[in-house]
Amino acid sequence: MNIFAQGFQWIFTASHWTDVNGSAGIGAQILFHLQYTVIALFFVVIIAVPLGLLIGHTGKGRAVAITASNVSRALPTLGLLALLILVIGIGIVPTTIVLVILGIPPLLAGVYSGLESVDRQTIDAARAMGMTELQILFKVEVPLAMALLIGGLRAATLQIIATVAVAAVYGGNGLGRFVLDGIAQNDFAKAVGGAVLIIVLALVVDGLYAIIQRFAVPRGVSRGSVGRKHAARGGSIPVVATTRTPITEGQ
Amino acid sequence: MQWVWTNFDKIWGLTLAHVGLSVIPIVAGFILSIPLGYAASRSRVARSILLSVGGILYTIPSLALFFTIPVILGTSLLDPINVVVALTVYAVAIMIRTATDAFVSVPADVQDSARAVGFSRAQQFFAVDLPLAGPVLLAGVRVVSVSTVSLVSVGALIGVSSLGSLFTDGFGNGNLPEIWAGIVGTLVIAAVYDILIIAVARLLMPWNRRPARVRAVATKAAHA
Numbered sequence: 001m002n003i004f005a006q007g008f009q010w011i012f013t014a015s016h017w018t019d020v021n022g023s024a025g026i027g028a029q030i031l032f033h034l035q036y037t038v039i040a041l042f043f044v045v046i047i048a049v050p051l052g053l054l055i056g057h058t059g060k061g062r063a064v065a066i067t068a069s070n071v072s073r074a075l076p077t078l079g080l081l082a083l084l085i086l087v088i089g090i091g092i093v094p095t096t097i098v099l100v101i102l103g104i105p106p107l108l109a110g111v112y113s114g115l116e117s118v119d120r121q122t123i124d125a126a127r128a129m130g131m132t133e134l135q136i137l138f139k140v141e142v143p144l145a146m147a148l149l150i151g152g153l154r155a156a157t158l159q160i161i162a163t164v165a166v167a168a169v170y171g172g173n174g175l176g177r178f179v180l181d182g183i184a185q186n187d188f189a190k191a192v193g194g195a196v197l198i199i200v201l202a203l204v205v206d207g208l209y210a211i212i213q214r215f216a217v218p219r220g221v222s223r224g225s226v227g228r229k230h231a232a233r234g235g236s237i238p239v240v241a242t243t244r245t246p247i248t249e250g251q
Numbered sequence: 252m253q254w255v256w257t258n259f260d261k262i263w264g265l266t267l268a269h270v271g272l273s274v275i276p277i278v279a280g281f282i283l284s285i286p287l288g289y290a291a292s293r294s295r296v297a298r299s300i301l302l303s304v305g306g307i308l309y310t311i312p313s314l315a316l317f318f319t320i321p322v323i324l325g326t327s328l329l330d331p332i333n334v335v336v337a338l339t340v341y342a343v344a345i346m347i348r349t350a351t352d353a354f355v356s357v358p359a360d361v362q363d364s365a366r367a368v369g370f371s372r373a374q375q376f377f378a379v380d381l382p383l384a385g386p387v388l389l390a391g392v393r394v395v396s397v398s399t400v401s402l403v404s405v406g407a408l409i410g411v412s413s414l415g416s417l418f419t420d421g422f423g424n425g426n427l428p429e430i431w432a433g434i435v436g437t438l439v440i441a442a443v444y445d446i447l448i449i450a451v452a453r454l455l456m457p458w459n460r461r462p463a464r465v466r467a468v469a470t471k472a473a474h475a
Contacts, residue, residue: 078408166312166313202312
């Protein structure tokens with residue numbers, strides 16, 4: 001546990017925020033980490049959102065999307081990165097490609113499963129009122145699916161943040177640098193400090209998404225959670241008390 | 252291709268190491284998640300605690316977790332147990348949610364009927380709840396299996412050998428076939444596990460062979 005104390009001490013050493021052993025300090029590496037994440041997320045969004053809306057609205061191509069996301073889950077990040085860096089060369093391009101490949105499936109799944117979760121009757125009602133397909137999509141389906149949509153974005157972002165940390169092994173920047181350099185140089189305070197910073201970054205981003213998700217749900221719509229179903233059957237009230245068919249006298 | 256044949260022994264050895272590191276987390280994650288998921292499906296307090304803890308653990312990026320485990324356990328950095336523990340943590344974190352959904356999906360009337368005909372708590376769990384939760388649990392364990400197999404390779408960064416070692420070595424030597432061998436090997440292990448899990452599930456749940464409806468529910472749970 002003492003090593004943790006040293007790790008925190010390393011983080012709270014003011015000079016480490018601007019400079020660590022003559023190279024980028026904590027502040028700069030956090031920015032690098034976020035920069036990789038935001039760039040990758042941009043491409044993930046412009047690819048996965050239209051695709052997910054198409055699959056979710058039409059219901060076509062779902063099987064393909066599920067297979068693709070399963071395969072991408074099996075692909076080892078380290079291998080994919082090593083391969084692309086050797087083929088393309090060191091730089092932000094191969095890393096970004098890998099981050100985009102890994103970030104697309106969670107967002108895609110969030111978008112199309114979000115649209116699928118919308119009650120068919122609501123969509124039929126919108127159609128009966130004379131809404132066009134685009135109106136149905138953006139005025140009915142997307143707002144109702146917002147929680148799952150943002151959930152997908154949240155999963156994609158965290159996947160990317162974790163992958164940026166790993167990508168540092170092939171010479172990239174980001175908070176993973178401190179962990180890997182610390183291990184290589186037997187400087188455990190630095191490695192622990194780096195690990196703590198990565199965890200804090202992930203948790204802070206996750207927390208921000210949790211807040212956004214709460215506000216993104218339109219008023220009057222609760223996220224069809226498991227809790228309601230459970231409460232509906234009376235929690236732990238004994239069987240006798242929850243007679244489902246009321247017995248009327250005189251029948 | 253030439254490289255693969257001349258180094259077949261090395262690849263085979265690393266494949267076995269990869270299998271050794273991934274089997275325990277998958278099995279342990281599955282077994283641990285059943286009581287946790289069941290508890291979460293029974294009580295609202297347990298659910299909110301377990302699901303939040305699971306969510307937080309799953310949020311921790313792999314590199315940080317792989318390195319933090321030895322610091323917490325006091326094990327040596329190169330000890331393979333670190334990777335096993337870290338992957339078990341992830342497996343449980345993923346599985347808790349699925350297991351909770353699985354037990355919640357058991358219809359209330361069926362549970363009431365079991366109690367009405369005099370099943371004890373334990374009988375009801377093993378004869379009613381568990382079999383009915385089975386298909387969703389199956390979907391969850393398949394997701395855990397695939398992601399565990401792919402995450403094992405990150406252990407190479409803290410010096411624990413697996414097919415991931417082929418990536419760091421291959422990158423260092425600029426050897427593309429070595430990297431390909433690692434990627435293909437990982438995918439093959441994941442595919443073999445998936446086939447094995449499905450085979451075991453068919454033996455245990457013969458009624459679940461081709462029900463399109465249940466499979467739709469199961470895939471939904473896997474993406475939740």
